[in-house]
Amino acid sequence: MKLFRRIANLLRLSAREREIDAELKAHIELRMEDNLARGMTPAAARRDALVRFGNPVVMKERSIGAEAALGLDGVGRDVRYALRQLRRSPGFAVTAVVTLALGIGANVAVFGVLNAVLLHPLEVSEPQNLYQLRHQAWASGRLLTTSYPAFEDLRQRNTTFSGMAGIYAYSSAGLRWRNAVVGVHGDEVTGNYFDLLGVQPEAGRFFHAADEHGPGSAPFVVLSDELWRSAFHADRGIVGTTVEMNRHAFTVVGVAAAQFHGTERFVWPDYWIPMVNEEQVAGWDSLHDRTAIAVTVIGRLKPGVTPQQATENLNAIAAELAKEYPETDAGGALRLIHPGLLGDDGEVIRGFLWSVTVLALLVLAAACANLGGLFAARAADRSRELALRVALGSSRWRLVRQLLTEAVVVSLAGGAAGLGSAFLLLSALNRWHSPYGHLAESVDARVYLAGLALTLGSGLLFGMVPARQVWQSSPLQSLKNGPAESLHLRRFALRDLLLGVQIAICTLLVTASLVAVRGMVRTLHAPLGFKPQGAMLVDMDLSQAGQEGDVALDKQKEMIEAARSIAGVTAAGTVSRTPMTGGLHGVPIFRPGTTEFTLNNSVLAPYVLQMSPGYLEAAGTRLLSGRDVRWQDNAETPHVAIVNETFARTMWGETPAVGQHFIVGGNLTEVVGVAEDGKYHDMQEAPQPVAYVPFSQNESSDAILVVRSRRAPNEMAAALERTLSGIEPNVPITVESWPASLRGELFPARAATAALGVMGLLAAMLAVTGIFGMAAYSVSKRMKELGIRVALGAGRAQLAKAALGRPVALLMAGSALGLGLGMLATPLLGRLVYAANPRDPLVLGGVVATMALLGAIATCIPARRARRVNPATLMREE
């Protein structure tokens, strides 16, 4: 920081001068006062004072000089000198600054996201001892949360947690206030939730455990700051008033602080209500149901308890529960994770971010190698000047300091530009609502510090290259030789090495980005088992209209019929949950004849989806054999199901599945059809067994209408909204095209492709400038030699070989090394991209072609120059 003070002093020099002037003037005036007191005339007093003082201008100069001599000026002079040098070669300065700005900008942007996602603590008190409970695995299902009764058991029996709260994060409601209904999503939480997290409201109060007295006893709602601002105009008077949620009255007790949004980093709930009031909003409550396992449990460890001890304690309880409730709770071991990153996705996100950080640092390393080469070439050109200065008595340390200053000045300029662009990028990301959710990247002191550290670090790193040369050079040698040849062997070796390293890194990055693009293409073409193209999804929650049971079923039928009647619609049907929207879990099924329905006796745990007739057709899922379900399959007729291929194969092997039976939910069910396999939870999953059962035999409050048509999505959306709101005017309708709603699932692949694509592009640019710089430099330094070759009759090919042999050889060696590294980095890339395979011949070919193209672009101008060598003109020069 001393350096900064000095630089600041330098800028304040004129202020300093004014201060010294004032001080000297004060002296003269004090002397005059004394003189006047002794009885002199004013004129005499003044003359005497001036004579005694001496020449004020000289004194001022000497005072400034005295300060400057002690260091202040040293750095100042170096900076001024460096600026002058850079102004003399603007092309070099701009190239260097832009190169560095790209490298540092990429790193700061990546670090900004990393900081927000991984390093920034959650907005709760003492986040370090807050944990989330999760099952190791529940049957073969994906949902690793807990049922409410199991949560109560864990809460009451444990001895290692100071408190535990449950969250049901999939609550949604139609919120009515002053005759306007808005669709909102939020959390149902246990009463102790806010106290456990230790947060304070922005207005009003939070609800507490003491507010709850059994089901339906606490009709209170806490609004998020965002909802409060958007729907209630930030009116503080709203606290204490009543709103309707799904036609049930709730009292607004308070508003959460703006930065508080629960314990998930990407999720911003609109509201929080007590879980005891679940029934009013959801139409049912799961407070006594051990099979409804959607409660996320968070807990705070008692002081001094390790996560290990707590896990053992919890597993002892889980073992007890498995004995007491073998039908539902034999779910196995529990573990503790840090909340915030969508449960186990945290591992993926963490791996992804760290991998991208590594790649960004590689870009910066390549940029530094590039700049090191540039600076080394410059120092080589100036070797005569530098040697002269050593000969004239300048210390080597001083020269080194000057070269380092130049490097630091460039790096500061580049760093400032990089930080600026990263800042813009991060603010853009901040405003953007990714399909993963909203992320608030705060550009805090840590990000700035990281930027500064990277800037200075890289400046010193590439500044060392020329500095090292000067340190080791012999001035006598440099002066005797011409500028071109001096010290050539060593320096060329070092510069060659730098260029080779740079090309290797760039090839690695180009490989990575091609792998990502390939993975993305493969993801897009993976068989899904359904065809999103051409289909619309309509979310119209009938439970919000307070309709349940047969009434709801009739409404559903009416909706499907209405949708089907729209012109251009080819199929329509409802399903309880469309693929890749999460929330799926295995449901245990049993062979016919089973009497004890314990989890240990179950044969399979497929996903069970409710659907209406026509859903499979609307979704584009092929029915391979048998028939679709019918509205006539109802409570009076035998239970039926359609299963997918994996289900059929696992259960009955090669025997035809149609006509077979199994037990699900206590009902003996007949298989009436087999549908094709597909993806249900995510793109990466292994084939999963799935059973589809009709709504008409299995009640469910969730129903998404899938409509397939030949018309454009926006046209269709309008038509659907118009038609369906006629059927049920008071329910909010969301219409979305299916491909659009799947964006979230493709987001990781897209993000990886974008990140790696940008890195690859940066790397390619760096490779071009690096090779170009090297080739241009080597041609310009060997013009004379080339001229002689031409004079001696060398052909064009020979000339090009002589001029560009070394850069091309380096390009090949570096590319080969980079490709090799790319192969070794497969595990790293595997964390970034689905089905990453750098050994893919298409990728290999692409990398070789890209590097060859980059090489050709970078060497074509120098090659042209070499070819146009005119020996006659050259010989006359210098």
Added chain:
Amino acid sequence: MARNDFQGSLDLLVLKTLMQRGRLHGYGIVLHIQRASDELLQVEEGSIYPALHRMEVSGWIDSEWALTETRRKAKFYTLTPAGEKQLTEAEESWEQLVKGVRAMLRYA
């Protein structure tokens, strides 16, 4: 050998003055040196300022702007701990110089 040019002795006089008198402005220091040395040391008064600024950058003295008795703004200097140490060293080397010079004169 200790540094004993004129600059060194001016430093010594300034430091000593500040030691004896505490806080003083440049003019006050000049007056004190002139009085204490019976007007022996006749230098241009302004030449004290380069010395003061050099010592300030070296951290031997501190400065601040304040009002004089006649309510005029002036820059006041005080001795820092580093300055006190420097004063002790300067006094010692001055003693040595005087001893050496005296010895030379006797010898001649």
